[in-house]
Amino acid sequence: MTGLLAASTAAADKRSAFRTGLGSGKIQRFPGAFNPLVAKLIQEIGFEGVYVSGAVLSADLGLPDIGLTTLTEVSGRGHQIARVTDLPVLIDADTGFGEPMSAARTVTVLEDAGIAGCHLEDQVNPKRCGHLDGKAVVPTEEMVRRLRAAISARRDPGFVICARTDAAGIEGIDAAIERAKAYADAGADLIFTEALHTPAEFEKFRAAVSTPLLANMTEFGKSELIPAATLESIGYNAVIYPVSTLRLAMHAAEAGLREIYSEGTQSGLLDSMQHRSRLYELLQYERYNEFDSDVFDFMLGRDQ
The missing domain is CATH 3.20.20.60 (Phosphoenolpyruvate-binding domains)
Known part of the structure; x- marks a missing residue:
């Protein structure tokens, strides 16, 4: 751990x-x-x-x-x-x-x-x-x-x-x-x-x-x-x-929210988002899985 x-x-x-x-x-x-x-x-x-x-x-x-x-x-x-x-x-x-x-x-x-x-x-x-x-x-x-x-x-x-x-x-x-x-x-x-x-x-x-x-x-x-x-x-x-990271994040969040509001979907924003697999990598999900498979029982899939 x-x-x-x-x-x-x-x-x-x-x-x-x-x-x-x-x-x-x-x-x-x-x-x-x-x-x-x-x-x-x-x-x-x-x-x-x-x-x-x-x-x-x-x-x-x-x-x-x-x-x-x-x-x-x-x-x-x-x-x-x-x-x-x-x-x-x-x-x-x-x-x-x-x-x-x-x-x-x-x-x-x-x-x-x-x-x-x-x-x-x-x-x-x-x-x-x-x-x-x-x-x-x-x-x-x-x-x-x-x-x-x-x-x-x-x-x-x-x-x-x-x-x-x-x-x-x-x-x-x-x-x-x-x-x-x-x-x-x-x-x-x-x-x-x-x-x-x-x-x-x-x-x-x-x-x-x-x-x-x-x-x-x-x-x-x-x-x-x-x-x-x-x-x-x-x-x-x-x-x-x-303030750089906050400004970057807030600019992206505002642009995305405006598109969801106007278009009714986030489908056009997926290439601008952090992928779920990248988030899991940053959080080291698989190491948690190794530590306690009863609690974190999954594997990262290509489609996630």
């Missing part, structure tokens, strides 16, 4: 792999997973990690990304995703869901959920989506307190605490760089600067900050979509694609 009902890799080993990857000189690619099944697909394809986006979780609940989700909801989804993959999972922990004490509790809950790392941001609580206008950031000293509280609560030293700054679009890149240095001095393992625009801005940030850096390549936002190889050549250590 190893690796069947749950991932075979221990949480501590996933955290170690995350840290090793950040120091490897090879960029760590973390596509977003909006559910555990997508996380299994991310692993099968060969990516280095899985990302859980707060914006995606909000959208999945039919809510905007304005700080309405709770620690319970976020950690619950993170646990569901982390338990099915051997890859490290990085999760969006917003502002820590409250004051510094809340950020400390957040780290303990996410550790217990098997997560490999989280990022905390310096927005005013409640936050806004990082690629929207109208954001506000707390003073640097307040974010440092938030980070120090989170770091002090960490029980597994392998758990990666990433500091996200939204200051570039509010106070300018130079101010964001100074914040990043202060956050690194406070103990952040990884720095995430939101909403940089061009490769030149990513280069400027890399030249100024020695801490490992994470890039956000989200679609339809403020950042130019830069290939992973280019980010790696600049010296970035990790990249997330937070």
Whole structure:
């Protein structure tokens, strides 16, 4: 049953792999997973990690990304995703869901959920989506307190605490760089600067900050979509694609539903669907069958 009902890799080993990857000189690619099944697909394809986006979780609940989700909801989804993959999972922990004490509790809950790392941001609580206008950031000293509280609560030293700054679009890149240095001095393992625009801005940030850096390549936002190889050549250590899988899935779902509505049948959509046999392959149905044929007594057929 190893690796069947749950991932075979221990949480501590996933955290170690995350840290090793950040120091490897090879960029760590973390596509977003909006559910555990997508996380299994991310692993099968060969990516280095899985990302859980707060914006995606909000959208999945039919809510905007304005700080309405709770620690319970976020950690619950993170646990569901982390338990099915051997890859490290990085999760969006917003502002820590409250004051510094809340950020400390957040780290303990996410550790217990098997997560490999989280990022905390310096927005005013409640936050806004990082690629929207109208954001506000707390003073640097307040974010440092938030980070120090989170770091002090960490029980597994392998758990990666990433500091996200939204200051570039509010106070300018130079101010964001100074914040990043202060956050690194406070103990952040990884720095995430939101909403940089061009490769030149990513280069400027890399030249100024020695801490490992994470890039956000989200679609339809403020950042130019830069290939992973280019980010790696600049010296970035990790990249997330937070909403890509949800956008792909929702676009396909909407197109399909409209066709079913207008045509009264899904028969014209079959070539656009994941085949049942492929779903069963991803879920490893046959291994379950081998484990307990009394419960899962079937064989995959060509016509399924």
